[in-house]
Amino acid sequence: MTVLELSTVSKRYGQELAVDNISFQVEEGRIVSLLGPSGCGKTTTLRLVAGFEVPDGGDILIRGESVRRKRPYERNVGLVFQDYALFPHMSVEANIAFGLRERGVPPAEFLARIRSVLDLVKMPDYGKRSPHQLSGGQQQRVALARALVTQPSLLLLDEPLSNLDAKLRDALRVELRQILTSAGITTIIVTHDQSEAMSLADHIIVMNKGRIMQRGSAEEIYSAPASKFVADFIGQSNWFTGRLDGGRFVTEDGLSLVIAGKAPSGAVELGIRPERIAVRTKSATAAVGVNALEGVIEKTEYLGSTIHHWVRFANGRRIHAVVQNNGQCFARDGESVRVEIRPEDCLLLTPDEPDPSEPRDDRQSIYTDGLAEREQRKVS
Template sequence: MGTLVLEGLSKRYGAATAVDRVDLAVAEGELVALLGPSGCGKTTTLRAVAGFVEPSAGRVLIGGRDVTRLPAHARDTGMVFQSYALFPHMSVAGNVGFGLEMRRVGRAERDARIREALRLVRLDHLADRLPRQLSGGQQQRVALARALVVGPAVFLLDEPLSNLDAKLRQEVGLEIRALQKRLGLTTLMVTHDQDEALAMADRLVVMEHGRVLQVGSAEDLYERPASPFVAGFVGRCNLLPGRVEAPGLFRTEGGGALPCGPAPAGPGILALRPERIALAAGPDGPGVPARLSALTYLGALTEYHLDLGTGALVAVAPTPPPEDPRRRLRPGDPVRAEWTPASARVLPPEAPTGESR
């Protein structure tokens, strides 16, 4: 296995910049996920690493070797495509062994490596099947085996679970993560699915408009987002514009006074996770008075939409037991919302699109 380093990687298409000076280091055996909305530059970054896109500037280093100008087949990478990209006329074994055949690996060694790769993804009993005879999850595992069989220094995953249904996404995602950890694969993955990234990655890279906004563990990005965009993209978050008027006091644009954590005086955006809000029935007692505008029963959890009169919040809490007064809440009822000041982080206002961050 090797390391992956991107230095000032950029890609421009005429006047449009798809990737803007990305710096990133992926350690040996680490899984890093590029996360962001469609058009943020994550797929272009991955394709530049794979050798399918030529960068306009910057370098790609694999295992310390500069591969920026090398063709895809000379980069020592294995890639799993979103669409699987299996040859429909070839058997499972034929698909897995195609890369080895192109590398002119001898027949005996090729067959041994195909068997081992299929064993790793638990498909050795289906070696003679055609892709159309497999389920979506099985086809994805064939694509994994095909990437693994060449023994790549860097493993690349392009939205590997997007074509699977919800149950299969979770199942195959866990399989990929277990396999990656067991084999110590240095891996770069692209996804737009935050839950997928949170569950699979050692570190997340949040991108927007071709730029890296924040890099860190799932906990770092969830608990300590650097911007309102990251706070809203990684998990759900209430984001209220306003200003810090005094230590521990945030005034919303609607005029509401809310408790907040330490922050300098001035404009900002209050970021408060829905699960950090404690809800009590009735108008009296501690907390911020509000009125329940809607609620959604989600089984183990209930989602409460709160109208503060000067703003709105969403709270999510475990569904209370039948005897709890909150169980009888209905839209229009008065409630109180309470949270610890440290739970309400004040973030700098978002820069308009196109400005530096």
């Protein structure tokens, strides 16, 4: 059953088109993420669904009923805000009961429903505490319990983990996914964090400049991005410009790579994910692949679980490669290495159309020469 449907929805603020004629559906029990950079329209879309904004065009349906003209409290939608918005003068139980009271639920039902959601968010013994006695992660779970206790048709989460430190955010992602799955509630999550979207959502909708750029599972979007923008936003890539020559891609600086699959029509760019690049020392005995390039390790970053190499080729080109740390001996700065790339790991995409109103975004410098910027910041 379709719980939420947006049909050709648009929203304009003055001259700015924040949401540009978007359409999508969300089925019962699905967790969907709206993912994109700041200003892409994802939060405006959430506000339109919640009822805080009215669309200029199109319609929004919840369980088949148009809610375009309904107030937020008439939509049976639960919200968890970025700052949690807990009432500091109320206990955890009172915070959770607030939504029940506002929706006219009989007080006799309060205790059972509050206990049920506290169990769900793994905080059964915290009902009498005040928000200031809770950690950030615990406050987030109370805010989630307050939204779930009203049994909404749709749950909306606005950057739910952005206020937490990195380590807690990673741990809470797993818990949040388990809670949402256990509740079985249809959920929309707005985030700019690709890891958050990929770990929490069944389905991801990538947005940019008010439009939907691609939708699909995390695996589909990462492995087969529809555009250079999507490939760069979901992960990192080394980019090459050049031309197709039969089954090869010849870069502008003279590298030649065997490719697999059908190339798009028109001009193309080639992208290679850093983790799809094998880095082997000259003494390695593994068989040489079809795309084997000689280079020198210019810089190595040891990050525990992964090892990052920047390899410089004889023609001056530098690429970024990420190797999993399995306890193996790895190449060091200044060491000669062989870089190998499988043909099926070469992403061939049509270049994104430049926006004349924005400054040029040089993705090559961001992802292959970002090391120089980090080194400069250390010096300064």
